[in-house]
Amino acid sequence: MDRPIRVLVAKPGLDGHDRGAKVIARALRDAGMEVIYTGLRQTPEQIVEAAIQEDVDVVAMSILSGAHNHLFPKVVSLLREKGADDILVVGGGVIPDDDIPGLKEAGIAEIFTPGTPTSKAIEFIKANIKRLA
Amino acid sequence: MDLQDRLTSGDSRALARFLTLAENNDPEAARIIKELYSRTGNAYVIGVTGPPGAGKSTLTDKLTKKLRQKGKTVGIIAVDPTSPFTGGALLGDRIRMQDLFTDPGVFIRSMGTRGHLGGLSRATQSAVKAMDIFGKDFIFIETVGVGQSEVDIVKTADTVVMVMVPGLGDDIQAIKAGIMEIGDVFAINKSDRDGADKTKIELEMMLDFSEKKDWRPPIHNVVATTDAGVEELLECIFKHRDYLMDSGEFKKRRYRNTREELINLVKERVLELILKDTGREYNIDDLVSRVLSKQIDIYSAAEEVLGKISG
Structure with a gap:
């Protein structure tokens, strides 16, 4: 594929810890992707509107506040409402193992917890983006 | 509805998709602008x-x-x-x-x-039009x-x-x-x-x-x-x-800008013609090798290429 993969890296919710998001943004950039970074404290509505206008292939969210069970599925359902369910959604942050099956069931394709090598996230995105053209 | 109709009816997903096509140099983007140019x-x-x-x-x-x-x-x-x-x-x-x-x-x-x-990016001008x-x-x-x-x-x-x-x-x-x-x-x-x-x-x-x-x-x-x-x-x-x-x-500026854009589009197309392998009588890589080995100088090589596409 000669076009770059476009990824929205977003921080939903109220925690201000964006180091993880910045590390992943940088790693995806170095993997040849176009990364749109939108900054801290985004609502699901803001994330979804940005994802649509930027026509991204992937929404990658990072949460360290504990609100993942609410915010991640909300983004997925808003994307579906807007007919943008061809966008791959992944999440990361401090997320208990017990929560992961429920999040996957809600449509988050993969959850990356602390200690995951960035290469794993890159490979996952490359292998799973839904839009080919 | 196709992309063109959705774009004119104010569907922001269509605008987003169009911009992606334009950024990826997809011919569909140019086709849509051709159809709707009078609205720009x-x-x-x-x-x-x-x-x-x-x-x-x-x-x-x-x-x-x-x-x-x-x-x-x-x-x-x-x-x-x-x-x-x-x-x-x-x-x-x-x-x-x-x-x-x-x-x-x-x-x-x-x-x-x-x-x-x-x-700017190459697609900026198409994005403005869209x-x-x-x-x-x-x-x-x-x-x-x-x-x-x-x-x-x-x-x-x-x-x-x-x-x-x-x-x-x-x-x-x-x-x-x-x-x-x-x-x-x-x-x-x-x-x-x-x-x-x-x-x-x-x-x-x-x-x-x-x-x-x-x-x-x-x-x-x-x-x-x-x-x-x-x-x-x-x-x-x-x-x-x-x-x-x-x-x-205002009119002078838009004239100047349109002229510049037209010339750039022609330049891009000509370059595509030259660089694409279309089975022409010359090969750009052969020419480069000949220039490097001093069989031909670089100005004559350029003239050779131009002679072939204009002839």
């Missing part, structure tokens, strides 16, 4: 340029809010650099525009330069952070806002050729910092030495983060627009 030319295009960190995104955000208060719709094209090594990019202009994300009257698109020099067709009243183009010679914005925008900050260099910087010549309106941002008055004086001096024209670019002190001076800056942009309209300069 209505939006007023404002270029926002200046060095990295000057506050272009924040100022664009604040100007957009003022236009929204006046009931105008806005499109924003925010360009950031693409890595020449990996082809990746970190597009971060949206960070300063978060309040605008959910405003249905605003459409923001971030673009990587993707190898294009001059401060937002214009889509019905936006005003379109902002925010360039990459510029150095000294990224002046493409002047060929695309109606009014160029040059965003400066205090303390970037002495008055010699201000009289160099290049970006300092293209501002129609100057904004000295972060003007609550030391040195703003000195920067203003240096700019005024530069303008004193410039060739006298009917429009002398005004210089405005602003503090984008607190909104100070932003309303006055917008007034200035409107005044410049009025000047362009009343003086006939």
